[in-house]
Amino acid sequence: MQKSKGIEDLRVYRTRKLLQQAFIELTEEKGFAALTVRDITERAMVNRSTFYRHYLDKYDLLDQYLSEISGLFDDREGQSERSSHEVPSTLIDLLRHMQQFAGFYRAMLGAKADPLLEQRFRQKMEKRVLSCADQARSEQTSPPGAPPINLVYTTTAAAGCSAIVWWLEHDQPYPLEHLAQWLNQFVYDLSGSSLKLNG
Amino acid sequence: MQKSKGIEDLRVYRTRKLLQQAFIELTEEKGFAALTVRDITERAMVNRSTFYRHYLDKYDLLDQYLSEISGLFDDREGQSERSSHEVPSTLIDLLRHMQQFAGFYRAMLGAKADPLLEQRFRQKMEKRVLSCADQARSEQTSPPGAPPINLVYTTTAAAGCSAIVWWLEHDQPYPLEHLAQWLNQFVYDLSGSSLKLNG
Amino acid sequence: MQKSKGIEDLRVYRTRKLLQQAFIELTEEKGFAALTVRDITERAMVNRSTFYRHYLDKYDLLDQYLSEISGLFDDREGQSERSSHEVPSTLIDLLRHMQQFAGFYRAMLGAKADPLLEQRFRQKMEKRVLSCADQARSEQTSPPGAPPINLVYTTTAAAGCSAIVWWLEHDQPYPLEHLAQWLNQFVYDLSGSSLKLNG
């Protein structure tokens, strides 16, 4: 029972890590779409058939990788009280994480991205980003003639994502905290589109 | 004299139209990424090798098609005076065009899109959408601590695009004019993020 | 009536000559098998579709060319009496002709030849060469156990052809008359295989 699941065979662990590492490197270098399984396995110094023992295809590899790091997109703060203009610390954490793997995320979301992945990724981020918006929105009420709330959600998320991508693709030209502040502001502004400010 | 160059061989015209038509249909049906040249030529009832006489590959076909319709993204109004909250008529035109080819644009920008194309497309739209923003911005001045203007550009465009895509993918649940109004509002709001309102 | 058949349209004449000339040059340069119709027409500075107005394909072009020069293979001397060891003057003529178009014949019969053509050509030459053999044979009678006469024919022709090809491919290292003498000798020798010398 020592070997409960999760403590895999070392060889398995090594192989998967090598493949993941090669995958990330190559994604940065030439983009996800241009990758072939052969590329990955050659870089990882692993036999091509071994790849298929662990993953269905490169999409599956990405999936599993995203799953591993998806915890970082959760807003662990719950519904703690905070003012709408205050930057939530989890947003800072998210940005920090993306900053750390900037190459990968740039490849994942930027010019050479795959649309499927991009969308999957955006959806994750969407949820995450919007947990901030909830704060803002809860303080407001909808006026007549305002856009539907779902549209505002989507739009806000897209704005937030694009801002982050811009930041990554321009090599993080501003401090992370500034970006966080601006993101927060965007969310607030767009929420305001459909909402009348209280008071 | 009618047949000066520009009025091409009728066969050429026919072939290209058939290929374009098949391409658009299939893009709607199964998405750009899943398309093969064979798919297109079979649908178009044209020999596969004939495809290569006109296009380098499916990307080139898309390119040329986008070029043909790109005129629709120009803001032909120039810098006519209008209030920042007034919806420009060219925005209406653009939306009308996209509404007309909703299937294609949905495929092009939605879940089954190719990222490269999506980006190219977004860039076109970006320019277009931002010509509205210029109006809004020109009436304002930048406060200290505001995000850089390029970031605002990009973010605004992404927001605009995503709103339109949302509208297309939800089968245009609101009148075109409402969407235009909201888009205008988003631009205005986001511009406001970095700008202090005059007066 | 001025334009009786045979005096073709000058354009036709020019086109055919250009094509023939290009064909011969290219056959020497890269061999018949490697030729394409495009090669020929480009060299001849004639449109490819024009080629098909005159010839079915490159084989047909060769055919017609061979027809034009086939007269040279006829033994116009008839059955004039001559001793079997005397070299017939028409053999000299044939070798002279082949010497003149050595490049073409080398290509036609040598390493880069097409087998079909080679055979057709050999058959022509076979008849020609064997008209000499008839002389030799007529002076002899068949012994028992001798090879059938058809086999001797074929074998003799192949020997004669190969001798000529050898001569062409080695850049005619001996005077034409020597070769003719040797050829004659070969014919005589092989005929002797199946025949008992008289007296």
Next chain:
Amino acid sequence: MQKSKGIEDLRVYRTRKLLQQAFIELTEEKGFAALTVRDITERAMVNRSTFYRHYLDKYDLLDQYLSEISGLFDDREGQSERSSHEVPSTLIDLLRHMQQFAGFYRAMLGAKADPLLEQRFRQKMEKRVLSCADQARSEQTSPPGAPPINLVYTTTAAAGCSAIVWWLEHDQPYPLEHLAQWLNQFVYDLSGSSLKLNG
């Protein structure tokens, strides 16, 4: 230990045999020149791409096949003493082999042959046939005015080949031993062309 290299993967062996077999059959049926890779693979019930894993093209397939059977052209008797008019047993072996694969050799050397192959094949046979001639020649001396020895070589080989082809194409109308006898005689006769008989 059985599976040392040389005893290849059974699948490889099977595939190559199937391809070879199909190749030979089709060569007999429609000639080498008219063959396509697809023809061969369809007949062999093998995927077309698999063909290219083993051979560069159909020429390569032929090459390798000829290599496999080329041992049969060697004169393994060495320089054992024998009279010039005695038929060497290896000649009998060669003819027996060609008789066995008469269809293939007929296709390879006859009307539908490819010239390149034909020549390659003739060269092999040339060496073989001439090992007999060496016997004959060694007993003789060159008279003045005789053709050069290389010419005699080539001519003799061509004569020998054509005799065999004639025999194959006429469905072996005479016993193999007779043909061998005649071949031997041809070699002897042609050698005599350039040589004076001793004594």
Next chain:
DNA sequence: ACGTAAGCGAGACGGTACGTCGCGTCTTACC
């Protein structure tokens, strides 16, 4: 510590799509 079952390397195989090339047919305009 060591036997054994797994992971793994090696690579054959059937597929599918690619982009290229050459063929022979054809239409149209020019002269």
Next chain:
DNA sequence: GGTAAGACGCGACGTACCGTCTCGCTTACGT
């Protein structure tokens, strides 16, 4: 009417990946 120009259907080519499948070797695990 001959020719240039060139579109077109056809079909073979050789290449690149894909995902599946043995088959032995080797190596980490568990007793």
